[in-house]
Amino acid sequence: MxxxxxxxxxxxxxxxxxxxxxxxxxxxxxxxxxxxxxxxxxxxxxxxxxxxxxxxxxxxxxxxxxxxxxxxxxxxxxxxxxxxxxxxxxxxxxxxxxxxxxxxxxxxxxxxxxxxxxxxxxxxxxxxxxxxxxxxxxxxxxxxxxxxxxxxxxxxxxxxxxxxxxxxxxxxxxxxxxxxxxxxxxGVQEAVNLLHFSSAQQLESFIRENGFNWVIENQRINFHPERESPILTLDAHQLIHQNLVYAHEIERII
Missing domain, CATH: 1.25.40.990 (Serine Threonine Protein Phosphatase 5, Tetratricopeptide repeat)
Structure with missing residues (x-):
C-alpha cells in the first residue's frame, strides 16, 4: 500500500x-x-x-x-x-x-x-x-x-x-x-457541589474508582474513619537541657 x-x-x-x-x-x-x-x-x-x-x-x-x-x-x-x-x-x-x-x-x-x-x-x-x-x-x-x-x-x-x-x-x-x-x-451534598458532580451516585463512583478510604454515614463523608488523634509526648528534661546549651552558645558568641 x-x-x-x-x-x-x-x-x-x-x-x-x-x-x-x-x-x-x-x-x-x-x-x-x-x-x-x-x-x-x-x-x-x-x-x-x-x-x-x-x-x-x-x-x-x-x-x-x-x-x-x-x-x-x-x-x-x-x-x-x-x-x-x-x-x-x-x-x-x-x-x-x-x-x-x-x-x-x-x-x-x-x-x-x-x-x-x-x-x-x-x-x-x-x-x-x-x-x-x-x-x-x-x-x-x-x-x-x-x-x-x-x-x-x-x-x-x-x-x-x-x-x-x-x-x-x-x-x-x-x-x-x-x-x-x-x-x-x-456533608455528601456539599461534596457533590464542590466536585461539580451531578449526583451522590457519581460521587460514590469517584470515591470507589480512585481508592479513597472514605466512609459515608448519615449523609456525611468521614475522611479518616480509622485515624486516631496522635498523642504527643515531650521529654521536658531534654528540652530544658537543649535550651541551656543554646543559651550557653549564644553567650559565647556575644
Missing amino acids: SIDIVIQRIRECCQQSDPSASECAQLLADLKIGLTRLQSTLHSNTQKNLELAREGYELATLLSVRLRDESAFEKYIALLRPYYFDYPLPSSPRRYLILGLYLLFLLIKSRIGDFHIALELLPCHSDPFIKFSLDLERDMTEGRYNKIWHARQTIPDPSYSFFVEMLTIAVCKDIAKCMECSYNSI
Missing part, C-alpha cells in the same frame, strides 16, 4: 465517530513503514516529501488522541517537532491545533516547566488553540476551577474533548485531596 493511500485512510479514520482500534493500529504501522521507506530515498528531503511526512505524523497524532493513547500522542509530537521548527516548510493548517493539544497534555501531566518551554517556542500566543490551553493554565494556577469545568463547553475543536475531560478529573482529585486534608467530615 502506497504512503498516499495510507495517509488517505488515516484521514478517513480521523473523521469517523468511532474508529476501529485494530484498523487504526494497522494503518499507523503501515504509516511508519511507508515513511521510513520515503526517508531512506536519495531525494527524501524535497519539500513534497517533507510535507507528506508532516501530514502523516499530524494525522497519526490526531488519531492517537481519538484512540486515547497518550504515549503514542507524545511520540508523534516528538516526530513532528522538526517539521514545525527546523525544516523551512510553509505553515501547516493543523500546526496550532496540534501544538495547543500538546500544551494541554503537558498541563494535565503537571509538567509546567515543559509547558512554558513549549510556549516560548511559539511565535503566536493569540491563536485560539494556543490561547485556550494558556487560559486553562492560568485558571489552574489561580485556582479558578469553575472555569475548568466550563471549558468543556468552549473547546476550540472536538479533538480537545479527551484532554479536557482528563483535566477535569485531575482537578476533582486535587479538590478531593484538599477536602481530605482540611476536614474530618463533610
